[in-house]
Amino acid sequence: MRRVxxxxxxxxxxxxxATYAHHSYAAxxxxxxxxxxxxxxxxxxxxxxxxxxxxxxxxxxxAMQRWSIEWAGSGQLAQAGVQHDTLKVxxxxxxxxxxxxxxxxxRALMVRLTRPSDGFNWGGRAGQVVD
Amino acid sequence: MFNGxxxxxxxxxxxxxxxxxxxxxxxxxxxxxxxxxxxxxxSGEWRLENSEDDTTAQPPLGDYTGIPxxxxxxxxxxxxxxxxxxxxxxxxxxxSAPHQWRGLGGARILKEQDPLTRDIRAxxxxxxxxxxxxxxxxxxPHPPAWAPHSWTGFSTGEWIGNTLKITTTHLKDGYLKRGxxxxxxxxxxxEFLTRHGDILSIVTVIDDPIYMDxxxxxxxxxxxxxxxxxxxxxxxxxxxxxxxxxxxxWVPHFLPGENNARSEWLKDENWxxxxxxxGGVRTLYPEYRTTLNGTVRPDTLKVPASRxxxxxxxxxxxxxxxxxxxxVLPVQGNIYMLVTDxxxxxxxxxxxxxxxxxxxxxxxxxxxxxxxxxxxxxSVLPPTTNNCAGVSCPGAWGWSSPYMNAVxxxxxxxxxxxxxxxxxxxPDNVGGNLKIATSGFFPxxxxxxxxxxxxxxxxxxxxxENVLNRMTAAPAAKQPAVPAAAQPTxxxxxxFFKLPAYVNGEAVIVYSAAAANTDGDSFVxxxxxxxxxxGDLYSTVSYPVIDVAKGGTIQGVIDGLNKIxxxxxxxxxxxxxxxxxxxxxxLSDTAxxxxxxxxxxxxxxxxxxxxSKGMTLQQVKAARPTLDFDGRYGSTTGPWTTDMFVxxxxxxxxxxx
Numbered sequence: 001m002r003r004v005x006x007x008x009x010x011x012x013x014x015x016x017x018a019t020y021a022h023h024s025y026a027a028x029x030x031x032x033x034x035x036x037x038x039x040x041x042x043x044x045x046x047x048x049x050x051x052x053x054x055x056x057x058x059x060x061x062x063a064m065q066r067w068s069i070e071w072a073g074s075g076q077l078a079q080a081g082v083q084h085d086t087l088k089v090x091x092x093x094x095x096x097x098x099x100x101x102x103x104x105x106x107r108a109l110m111v112r113l114t115r116p117s118d119g120f121n122w123g124g125r126a127g128q129v130v131d
Numbered sequence: 132m133f134n135g136x137x138x139x140x141x142x143x144x145x146x147x148x149x150x151x152x153x154x155x156x157x158x159x160x161x162x163x164x165x166x167x168x169x170x171x172x173x174s175g176e177w178r179l180e181n182s183e184d185d186t187t188a189q190p191p192l193g194d195y196t197g198i199p200x201x202x203x204x205x206x207x208x209x210x211x212x213x214x215x216x217x218x219x220x221x222x223x224x225x226x227s228a229p230h231q232w233r234g235l236g237g238a239r240i241l242k243e244q245d246p247l248t249r250d251i252r253a254x255x256x257x258x259x260x261x262x263x264x265x266x267x268x269x270x271x272p273h274p275p276a277w278a279p280h281s282w283t284g285f286s287t288g289e290w291i292g293n294t295l296k297i298t299t300t301h302l303k304d305g306y307l308k309r310g311x312x313x314x315x316x317x318x319x320x321x322e323f324l325t326r327h328g329d330i331l332s333i334v335t336v337i338d339d340p341i342y343m344d345x346x347x348x349x350x351x352x353x354x355x356x357x358x359x360x361x362x363x364x365x366x367x368x369x370x371x372x373x374x375x376x377x378x379x380x381w382v383p384h385f386l387p388g389e390n391n392a393r394s395e396w397l398k399d400e401n402w403x404x405x406x407x408x409x410g411g412v413r414t415l416y417p418e419y420r421t422t423l424n425g426t427v428r429p430d431t432l433k434v435p436a437s438r439x440x441x442x443x444x445x446x447x448x449x450x451x452x453x454x455x456x457x458x459v460l461p462v463q464g465n466i467y468m469l470v471t472d473x474x475x476x477x478x479x480x481x482x483x484x485x486x487x488x489x490x491x492x493x494x495x496x497x498x499x500x501x502x503x504x505x506x507x508x509x510s511v512l513p514p515t516t517n518n519c520a521g522v523s524c525p526g527a528w529g530w531s532s533p534y535m536n537a538v539x540x541x542x543x544x545x546x547x548x549x550x551x552x553x554x555x556x557x558p559d560n561v562g563g564n565l566k567i568a569t570s571g572f573f574p575x576x577x578x579x580x581x582x583x584x585x586x587x588x589x590x591x592x593x594x595x596e597n598v599l600n601r602m603t604a605a606p607a608a609k610q611p612a613v614p615a616a617a618q619p620t621x622x623x624x625x626x627f628f629k630l631p632a633y634v635n636g637e638a639v640i641v642y643s644a645a646a647a648n649t650d651g652d653s654f655v656x657x658x659x660x661x662x663x664x665x666g667d668l669y670s671t672v673s674y675p676v677i678d679v680a681k682g683g684t685i686q687g688v689i690d691g692l693n694k695i696x697x698x699x700x701x702x703x704x705x706x707x708x709x710x711x712x713x714x715x716x717x718l719s720d721t722a723x724x725x726x727x728x729x730x731x732x733x734x735x736x737x738x739x740x741x742x743s744k745g746m747t748l749q750q751v752k753a754a755r756p757t758l759d760f761d762g763r764y765g766s767t768t769g770p771w772t773t774d775m776f777v778x779x780x781x782x783x784x785x786x787x788x
Contacts, residue, residue, distance in 0.1 A: 027192045027213035027310035027392075047367035054371075068217075068375035101392070102214045102383040106375030 025130070028070075029098040029109040037067055037108070041091040046084040048073040050130075053087065053113070055095055059106065069095050071110045072130045080127055091115055096123070170290045171326045173254070176360060177238045177353035180330075190308060193393030195410030196403075198312055199436070204342030205409060207759035208313045209390045210733065214383035217373030220696065220725035223366035224705040225261045225282045227305025228320055229337045232351040234260055236362035254288065254295075259362040262704055266297050273300050276449035277460060277470050279718045280316055281706055295324040304726055307337065307347060311392075312410075315341040315763055316726065317443055329355040340439035341762040344412040366704060380693045382732040386740050387756070412436045443762065451475075451672045451715040457495070457502040460718060464660025465635045468712050469502055471495050474559040477664035477712050478503060479657060480510045481635025484546030485571070487590075488655050488664040489554055489714075490563030499563050500570055507545030547572040550634060552641055553594040553619060554653045554666025554714070556601040564617035568592055573620075589616055593630075595643055596622035597651030601681070628653075642698075644668050644691030648675060650682025652691065656698055661709045663695055669724055671716025674757075674764045675731060676771050677779035684783035685735050692728040696721060730760055738780045748781050 025031065039057025051071040059065045071077065074084070087093070093115050097108030110130050112123030122128050190196070195205065215221055226234040236259025243253040243265075254266040264283040273285055284302035288295050297320075304316035318339030325332050331353040338346040372381050397403060406429060407414040413422075416434040421427040451473040452458070458470040469476040472495045477488035485507055491499050548571030553561050571590030599619040606612050621628075628641040637659030644652040648667040655664040667676060668691040677683040699709035699721040711719045737756040746754065757765060757773055765773035 024192075024213050024310035028216070045369060047369075048365045050373075052369075052373055066375055066377055068371075068373050070373065100214055100374065100383075101390075102212050102374070102385065103389070104376075105214060105381075105383060107214065107217065107373065 025098075025109055028100065030101050031098050031109075033099055034096055034111060035099045035108060037069075037095045037097070039064075039067070039093070039095075041087055041089060041093050042066065043089065044084070044087045046074050046077070048075065051077055053093075053095070053110065055093065057095075065106045067095075067106045067108065069097055069108050069110050069113075070130065071113075076127075080122070082122060086120070087115070092117060170251075170295070171293060172242075173295065173324060173326055173331060174240045174242045176356055176358075177240065177331055178356040178359045179233070179235060179237060180352040180354050190310070191392075191396030192310055193390070194396055194408055195312055196408055197415060198307065198347055198410035199343045199345045199412040199415055200312070200410040201342060201344050203759045203762055204313065204339075205411075206387060207315075207342060208311050209393065210385045210387060210759070211311075211313050212383050212385055212390070213310055214374050215729070217383065218381070218725065218729075219368065219370055219372055219379065220701075220722050221705060222368035222373065223701075223703075224305075224722065226258070226309075227307075227314065228283055228299060228302050229305070229307045229314065229335060229347075229349075230309060231258050231261055231264075231283070232322075232333050232335065232353075233308075233349075234258055236260065236364070237356075237359050238353060239361040257361055260364050260366075262706065266295075273298075275458065275460070276446065277451070277458065277468070277717045279710070279720060280723065282704070284320065293325060295322075297322040297324065303722060313342065314339050316723075317341055317441070317446060317763065319441060331355070338439050338441055340441050340443045342759075343439075345415075345436045346439060368705070380689075380696070380728075382729045384729070384733045384736065386737060447672055447763070450717040451670075455495070455498075457498050459502060459506065462660075462662055462710050462712065462718060464657065464662065465637065466657055466660045466662040466710075466712075467506060468718055469499065471499050471502075473715060475664075475712050475714060475716070476563075477655070477662070478506065479635050479639070479660070480506055482546070483635050484549040486550040486552070486634050486639065487548055487567060488552045488712075489560040489666065490551060490567045492559050493562035493565075496563035496566035500566055503548065503567070504545070511543060511545050548590045549573055550630070550639075551590050551592045552653065552655050552664075553592060553598050554655065554664065554668075555649055555651055556594075556598045557649075557667060560666065560714075561598075561602065561613075561617065564592060565614055569616055591621055592617075592619045593621045593623075593628060593641055594619035595651040595653050596624045597649070597682070598622070601649075601651065642694060644687060644694065646682055646684045646687035647677075647691040648683045648688065649678050652687075654691065654695060661700075663699060663709060663711045665695060665711050665713050665724075667714040668692060669695065669711060669713040669719070669727060670764075671713050671719060671723070671727070672764070673715065673766065673771055674734075674760075674773065674776040677776070677783065679779050679782055683779065684785075685731070685780045686783070686785055689728065689731055689735065692724060692731065695724055696728060699724065730764070734760070734776075735780060735784065738777060739784050742781060742784060748778060751781055752777050 037055055037057040039055045041053060042056050043054035045052040050073055053069040053071055055067045055069060056064055057067055093113060096112040097110055100107040114121045239257040241255040242251050243255060245252050252269045256264040256266065262283060266286040266288040268288050278301060280301045280303045282303055284299040286297050286299040288297045299320040302316065302318060305314050306312055307314060318337055321336040323334040333351045336346045336348050372379050374381055374383055397405060397408060404423060413419060413429060413432045413434055418432060418434050422429045422432055453473040455472055460468040462468050465479045465481045467478045469478055471491035474491050476491050476499060479486040485503060548567055551564060551568055568589040572588050573591040599622045602613045602618050626643055630639040637657055640656045640658065641653050642656060644654060652666055652668060654666050654668055668688060675688045677685060677688060695711060699711060701721045702708035705722045707720055709721060711724050713719060734757055738751055741751045741754055741756060752774055757777060761773055
């Protein structure tokens with residue numbers, strides 16, 4: 001399985017797409033778990049090597065927190081049609097992500113993003129994976 | 132057929148032995164700068180060959196197989212999460228040096244030649260996620276131990292037969308592989324680059340005795356590919372922490388025993404000996420197999436381990452040498468760092484004179500003053516030839532011309548010491564006050580700053596008012612009172628003290644670090660030079676000294692370090708920029724202070740966790756919560772031991788908010 005992952009990474013680099021994270025996703029996030037956040041977008045940092053969506057949403061105890069959702073770099077997002085103005089501050093969004101391994105962190109790796117107001121969604125289709 | 136982990140487990144010891152053998156062959160050294168004609172050409176574009184097991188170095192989390200970790204290395208790696216990348220200070224750090232060759236994206240090697248002799252003066256190696264890495268071939272020495280460390284370190288090279296041997300020192304702390312195994316900031320790295328036709332093999336030896344019982348060796352292969360072009364990653368870091376929440380000083384870490392990743396991957400590969408997954412020198416050699424069939428107990432196993440070439444305690448001490456000398460390191464802008472018998476003195480030189488942060492131990496005052504005067508003399512422009520004569524030249528001419536004055540008379544004398552800042556009342560920080568202050572001049576008559584009449588025209592001494600309180604308190608038995616001329620003349624009690632006007636062309640701000648090492652600590656920010664004199668808040672040679680009897684607390688130290696981090700800005704890719712002069716130790720940058728802050732925060736949280744479980748101080752000490760940093764900052768003897776540090780943390784812990 002690990003070898004397969006390496007092959008995917010190698011192919012991506014050869015194709016000229018800088019998708020190989022400088023840090024390890026599997027080491028950063030609990031990739032066996034998903035959390036769902038329903039909240040308001042307060043910032044969208046569209047940049048390299050990773051973009052970040054900041055969402056104000058409740059934690060499991062109901063307390064509002066600033067969640068930092070790691071997304072793909074701007075290059076990969078642009079190829080998938082996501083531009084710097086695709087998301088706007090104040091958007092109500094639903095995020096499904098992999099939580100941080102570290103207790104006390106409000107951080108997750110983007111798996112799916114949905115904006116109910118217009119049906120925009122990302123995740124699950126070909127190329128819509130943060131790798 | 133072996134699977135990936137089986138292959139790694141079975142082959143790695145053999146590979147390591149082979150590499151170690153190659154590395155230890157005493158080949159004939161040509162010495163001196165390499166000439167273009169007798170060394171293979173290694174310049175060009177190189178493509179990483181993913182033909183070796185584990186080349187991309189992304190083992191399962193918690194898999195330390197093949198790494199000669201000691202207990203400290205294992206604990207450091209188990210407790211340092213990958214989320215550390217999300218802190219603002221680390222978001223754009225390049226890959227650590229041991230991982231650079233394996234970090235994908237290819238490599239480019241450039242030659243820098245002397246235009247006259249065509250000797251190769253340096254190679255420059257570039258990777259996707261790195262700064263330019265020069266490898267100097269001109270025989271220059273490595274910098275002194277008090278010089279800064281960088282992500283790629285300081286490298287020199289020499290040809291040994293057909294192999295380029297690169298020796299690298301002055302490296303920041305980092306990791307051996309992505310996702311887990313950590314290094315200290317005291318390791319050295321030796322690489323052997325050998326070209327075989329279009330193949331370049333790189334054998335890397337990482338010597339980190341703080342975390343490993345023997346050097347760690349790996350090899351990587353590249354293929355010459357003139358059509359390739361090394362990728363270049365743009366990194367846009369952010370001032371906000373990527374780890375969420377609202378605490379920009381958040382330090383992600385696991386408490387000892389909290390990280391369960393070690394067992395995750397073994398669930399899928401349950402044939403694997405758990406002990407081998409922990410690494411350790413005994414598990415690296417073929418002899419380890421005898422422990423699997425039960426004929427030898429692992430703890431009695433003898434293996435032919437090699438030793439570290441580094442005497443680590445000596446190397447750490449060399450950052451802060453107690454040698455009775457003053458060593459001068461130019462820093463940036465107006466600022467110099469004077470390593471004064473182990474204590475760092477910061478000196479600002481400029482047209483208005485000299486400003487000194489701390490004055491070193493008393494017994495060093497004569498040598499320190501001599502060094503300051505030599506620097507000040509050197510800063511006065513020497514006579515130069517006049518390249519512009521006559522009235523057509525802009526500016527002054529004739530008898531008022533600076534050129535004529537320089538030729539017909541000696542240069543103007545250097546300006547004296549105008550200001551001293553004491554960052555604390557520690558004897559190492561105020562010991563030279565009397566000598567340095569009385570040598571200086573501060574225009575009190577008809578000017579500001581006439582706080583203490585008896586100091587006459589001596590330099591102004593600035594400090595937190597608790598420093599003055601301590602220096603004017605009744606002396607202990609047999610101790611002489613501090614002379615008035617050595618006492619602070621200008622004190623403050625607030626968050627900061629702005630020098631009332633520019634000093635040497637820049638703003639200088641003295642910040643309070645409340646209840647840190649004591650109740651009177653400060654650090655000093657030179658706003659144009661971009662240098663911070665940290666005082667005792669920051670040291671690269673010991674745990675922070677927390678004098679509980681004088682109001683010091685662990686939280687005050689952390690808050691003070693965070694203040695420094697808030698003010699400091701890296702130049703590029705988490706390196707350089709604002710320089711931070713520690714009270715003791717090597718010159719540092721933002722990332723170094725962040726690394727130290729991370730360590731101190733981890734120690735606070737670990738000791739608080741143990742205390743919250745009802746442990747007594749003795750039980751906490753016995754639990755060795757500082758194990759992974761004791762080899763770097765700890766001591767069992769001297770004025771500040773690890774036990775004293777643990778006790779100070781334990782006694783000054785606040786309840787968790």
